[in-house]
Every structure is written in C-alpha cells, then in structure tokens.
Amino acid sequence: MHLAFLRDYHEAQVIALARSRPTIERGTVAEITGLTPQAVSKVIARLLEEGLIAPAGVRRAAMGKPAAVYQLVPDSRWAIGAHVTRRALRLALTDLAGTVRAGATTALPPDFTPDQLLSELSAGVTALLASPGPPSRRLAGVGIGMIGPLDQATGTVRDAHRLRHWHDIPLAALATERLGLPVHVDKDVTAGVTAEAWRRGAGFRDAALIMVESGVGAGLWLGGSAHRGAHTNAGEFGHTVVQLDGPPCVCGRRGCLEAVHDRAGDPAAAAAVIGVGVVNLLQTLDLGHIVLAGADLLEHGDVYRRAVEHAVRTQVPRADWLSVEVTLAGLGAGTIAAGAAMQVLNARYGVPDPAGR
C-alpha cells in the first residue's frame, strides 16, 4: 500500500517545519504544506503519539479561539555519527534537532585495517551510549562519513585514498553486524553537507560544502537532496583542472585545483585558488549556499571565507542577482561526524523521495 508514502511525506514535512522554526501550529503548517487544516490535525496527532513533537501552549491572536502551538522534542530521537580520517575517528551524538549533544575523538593507528576501525567504532559507540543520556531505544542508527571512493548504494568502500587495507570492504554490512544497529555509510563530504542541510531547513536547496583536509572535495546538495552521481563518486572537486599544463597532481593530471592550492605560498593565496574553484561551481550549478569546512581550511577560516566571498563578488557575472551565501561550517571540525549522524535521521525522518533517493 503506497498510501504510506503520502503519510510519511507529510509527517516529514511537518517535522522539517518544526526543525526550522521555534514552534509550529495547525494554520501555518496547512498554509505552507498545502494540506487542509483537518489533515494537519491528523498528522500532528500522529506525531504527538510518536513523541516527536509536544504541545507548547497556545498563541492568542487579537480575536478568536487561541491556536494550539507545538514544538519539536529534540530528545525524542538520536543518532550517532562517525567521521573517519586517516589518523582519527571522530564521533558525535546528535539529537533530532541536529544539535551535537556529546562527542569523542580517538586516534587510529597508521594504515588502520577495517577490523581496527570497527573495534574503535564499537567501543566509541558503546561509550557514548553509556553516558547518561539517550535510551538506546530512541537511537535511529549510526552514520559513517568515510574517505572515498566508495559505493554508497551498497555501503562498500572501493579503495579509500591512501589507505592500504581498504579495497572492496563492505563497511556498512560489517558495521551493522558489529554494532547491531542500522548503519549508513557515505562519503565524508556528503555527510558534511547533510549536516548543514538538516540544520538549515527548506531554504537550503542548492549548495556545496567545500572541504579542505588533506585533499579538496565538495559535498553537493542539489534540489533539496544529496547529489551522489551515477557511481556515488561525485564531489572530487579537488581534481578539476583550473590550470592547463599546471603543476602535476597526485592523480596524474596537471593543474588540478588541489595541486595548485597546495602549492600556493600562503593561506591567502591558497584561499584565492579555492575561490576560483567555487566560482566555477557556481557557474556550473548555480548554488545558493557555499559552506566551507575541513580541518586545514578552518585553521584559517576567516581568510578562506573572505577570499571566497571576494571571488564570488568580483568574478561571478550578475552577482547582484545570483545571490550566494558563503559561510563557515556551523559545527566546525565536528561537521562531518554530526552530518553522518544526521544522514541517519534524514533517512528516517527527512522528507522522502518517491524513488527512494
């Protein structure tokens, strides 16, 4: 029965509204979603039943019966996210509102194996759940933001850049078995952009998260959902050529954005290179938001933000009309881990796609 899709879709719409505003009420939800007030009543009743929202008093207008007001219950659902880098595992426990409620970082051995990662992950998840906080019943699952290339559809790591033991590793399956929880594996940059999307709501429809952290990548959020591409390998933004016959890149080509960036003398010059790349992205994709992230970038966050803003202002034709918001990642260095958690929440409580994403 596909009526369930309609129900889930409308419930997710209301949850999304509750996430992006302090409170919601029947009338405004009806107006925004196009549902009738009566239908909204039914949706709200179901969400109350599930504990996802709670009454929050009444709003007294000039006249008429006061409207019942509701708000999201952030504590009602949780998820854990993991950010795997070449040196460390970073965990974040996130609530339904997208707030990071706890975190942990542990070192990973050089050239760690899948089994070593799973052990650290398992220990970390157990520790987070042991801390006074969320009953594990309300845990939606675990998300992993991983180094690519990987096949997101099957949760298999193809061969992670510069990690010797990671070839065709079915990470999602292994982690599900080890943790006994639903696991969502995705590229780190995609997890990152999901963090911003989940926290910002419906206005965040076309965006890129630029990540500079031992490599340059981009997480893409297009038309209101993550863009992963035909082989779920989108986002290799650092390996786009910006200087024909430029300096050689680790990927074998010449003049890649990453190679030119890494050779820039100082942060300002490096940031200017990213600026050119961002303008290229804007020209191609017409994005509304650029989010800057990654440990190497955030070390000089303001330098990068100013350089990208300057590039956008001076290099994009019709900059007046093609408004773009450039920001640093709201959650800083924890963005990827938090985003991995929010991918789990998004899969369950986000607005679904009839095709299943």
Next chain:
Amino acid sequence: MHLAFLRDYHEAQVIALARSRPTIERGTVAEITGLTPQAVSKVIARLLEEGLIAPAGVRRAAMGKPAAVYQLVPDSRWAIGAHVTRRALRLALTDLAGTVRAGATTALPPDFTPDQLLSELSAGVTALLASPGPPSRRLAGVGIGMIGPLDQATGTVRDAHRLRHWHDIPLAALATERLGLPVHVDKDVTAGVTAEAWRRGAGFRDAALIMVESGVGAGLWLGGSAHRGAHTNAGEFGHTVVQLDGPPCVCGRRGCLEAVHDRAGDPAAAAAVIGVGVVNLLQTLDLGHIVLAGADLLEHGDVYRRAVEHAVRTQVPRADWLSVEVTLAGLGAGTIAAGAAMQVLNARYGVPDPAGR
C-alpha cells in the same frame, strides 16, 4: 486531495516504461514498479481510457493464460518545441514517444525584438498545426528553449546574451497569451538534455549535454530530473576557469573554458579543451552520460566525440569503474527544439516530483 499525486505518479511510471520498451504487460510493470498486479490493471485501464496506450496482442508463455500486451500510442499526444538562437527560430513537432514528426526553421532579424519573435513563433506554430497531422486537441503545449540568463520559474528572460531588446521579458506569459496554449520556457541547454532524457528512459539519470554554439554551455540532468539551480541559471559551463591567467573572456574573467576553446587553432585542439571541461564535470558530478550537441560542435561531431572519449579514458582516474557513455546528440541540430517540446510532455506525462520539480 493528494491521492491524485499517487495516481499521476504511477501512471507516469507506466508511461515511462511504455516509452522505453516496445511493449509492456501487467506482470512486468508490477515487478518493476512494486505495485500489485491488480493496481497495475487499474492504471492500465485508465491509460487505455485516455488513449495513451493500446492493446498489442498477447504473449503466449509455455503455460497458463496468455498475458495481455500493450504499447504506447505515440500519436495520442503531441507537443511543439521552439529553439531560439540569435539568428533563427527552429520548430519541432514531436509525438509522445519523442519522435520528431515535423519541423521548420525560419530566420530571425538581427537583434530581433520580443514581438518579432512572437510573430514568427505564432506563424510557425499555426503552420505546423495546419499540416495534416495532429488534431490540436491532443497538443499538450509549446516549449521554448531560449538563450539565457532567464528565470525559468516565472518564464522571464532576464537579459539574453547579446540580444539588446531582451531585458526582463515575461516570455512565457506573452507566448501563452499569443498562442492560447500552455507554454514552457527554459534555457536551451536544459531543453536539450531533456530531449535525451525523454528518449532514453530510466537509465539516463545523471548526465550533461554539452552545447557548443556561439558559446559553450551544459544542460544538466541529475538524479533523474533537470538541474536548474538556485536562480535557474545553472549550466554556464563555458565560463568556468580552466587556465588561471589565461586569455581574457567576454565575461571579464581570464582563462574561461569558452575563451580557451575559441582560441584553439583547429577543431581537434578545441575539442581537447572541451574534453578537459567534461572531465572536470565528471569529477565533480560523477555523470553516467555525456551528450555532445550544438551547431558548432556537430560540424566536427566525430572529432569532438573522439576527443572527449579520449579525455574520459585517459584523464579520469578509475575509468574502468566510472563508466561514462559519450554520444553525439541523437537528434542532431534539432535536439534543442525537440527537447523544448519534450519538456512540455515531461511536465504533463513525466514522472512527477512531489515538490513540483
């Protein structure tokens, strides 16, 4: 009542199947769509009623009752598409299957005005409908593939490149009034990629149509639908920088793909530049299909195709896994006009998006 969305969605799914295969039958449709056979029966009954499909005999299996077979009725619906260039107006009359059934090209005066275009368009549409063929009752509407930048959501041309009289012209509204038909206005490149998508079916999910025709642009088809971007201005692919401090471009920057391309000595060198740009697109977006189009490109079609294929094969890391199909536009120089027509069909008979695209 939002049940109508479910109905339309499933009908569109079945129509899409009927487009991409010679025949359809209840069992296979049920398997692919996930609907129950009984539900498919109801959908098929509705489509028969509308005349969109027709019985096409039976399929005798080894045992059991033979299955009823159906096929699309291409003549059941039509649309007209228009491709506006700086010098000419090209029209295409297209049937539901995406086949071009008639066409016409007329010259446009230099620096033509909106009114001059509407006159030519109106005359051309009337002429196409007068020819023995489709009853105008079955005409879904008129699509216009226009020079950007434009606001697709409102159908307003902001200021078309190098056309003096085109600033903030509400083309969709003007054309609707003049023609008395539904009008869909979009960027030429987006119309072009829709032509390929409509004709190729479900396997064509992440793709770009590269158009070289007094400028370089890209129409993007991402995740199974057109990508237009935050201000519906995506696709300015020619104005991405591939050579820092390269030759100056008409847009004011230096080293744009378009500038470098136009300065290449011969078609092969020019094609190689496009090859670099395509690889950049693939790295960023991970596309499965690249379609080459545009008058200037198709003049040396095979040169471009070979150059792009070579670039893809030699410059994309993991080319074995990241399979990409490179083709010339199946409808050649008529791709944009035909695609504009198919955008109208796609809006009415394509698989809808709950958010309304």
Next chain:
DNA sequence: GGACTTTAGCAACGCTGTTGCGTTAGTTGT
C-alpha cells in the same frame, strides 16, 4: 450578555492501492 471571530474536532465521504477469491484461457498428461 450577545454577536462575532478563529480554532478544533467528529463523522461521512471519495479515491487510492490491497486483499481474497473465483474465472478465464491456455498447456500438459492420460
């Protein structure tokens, strides 16, 4: 205190896809 305004909720309804089961149109076996 009555008129008015706005919100809320019950009940009947329409329409979607689903389920259960009998029917139909073939082939296979004796």
Next chain:
DNA sequence: ACAACTAACGCAACAGCGTTGCTAAAGTCC
C-alpha cells in the same frame, strides 16, 4: 476427449489517506 494444472485476469470488499460539511469550543468586542 477430458481432467489436472498453470498463469493471468478481474470483481468485490476493504484499509487508509486527505477532504468536506458541520458543530462545538474559546476567546474578543461592543
């Protein structure tokens, strides 16, 4: 020839979604 079997088909009852119509409730305003 005829029963047994198979696979597709379709009628009828049903479940669940949002909608519609109407009544009740909880305020303000005069």
